[in-house]
Amino acid sequence: MVVTIKNFAFTPADLTVAPGTVITVTNQDTTAHTLTATGKEFDTGTLEPGKSATITAPTTAGSYPFICTIHPFMKGTLTVS
Template sequence: MPPSHRRRRSVPLALGAAAVLLLATACAGGDDEPAPASPSPASPTRSSPSATAGGARITMKDFAFSPANLEVRPGGKIAVVNEDSAAHTVTATEGDAFDTGSIAGGKSGTFTAPTKAGEYAFVCTFHPNMTGTLIVR
C-alpha cells in the first residue's frame, strides 16, 4: 500500500480514538449516580396539600375537596384543580372572602386567600355537599 493511503486511514482512526478518549474522560470523575429527574413545568406535581413549591392547592375529585381543610398564609395564592368532569366552584360561605367562579371539568384556576387570619368555610355552589375550610394563619 502506498504511504499516502496509510496516512488517510490513520487520520479517521486517530479522530475516532480521540473522541472515545474525550467521552470517557468527560464521564469519569463524577459519581455514578444519575441526576434526579425534575418535573417538567407543565406537569402537575403531587405534594403536601398546604405547602408546595408553587403554593397551596385544592383538588376537586369525586365530588369532594382534597384537602377538606387547608392551612395557608394570609394573601397566599391557592391553585384549584378540577379532576371531575362536572364544573365546580370554591366559594366562601360567608361574605365575599373568595370565589373562584365556575371551573370546568378538567380545568384549573387560582384564588387569593384573605389577608385576615381566621377560618373560612367554603362550598361548591353547584354541589352544596362539597364543603371545606380554609385556615388562614
C-alpha cells in the same frame, strides 16, 4: 398550595395557609364545580372539568368555610393563620 376537586370532594378539604397565599384549584372531576367561600371572600367561579383557577387567601387571620355552590354538600375550610 393546590386544592384538587375530584369525586365531588375537595382535597384537601381543610387547609391552613399564610395570609394572602395564592391557591390553585384544579377540577379533575367530570362535572363543573366551584370553590366559593360562604362569606364570598374568595371564589373560583365555575370551573369546568379539567380547568384550574387561582384564589387568594384573605389577609385577615381566621377560619373561612367554603362550598361548591353547584353542590352545596361539598364543604371545606380554609384557615388563615
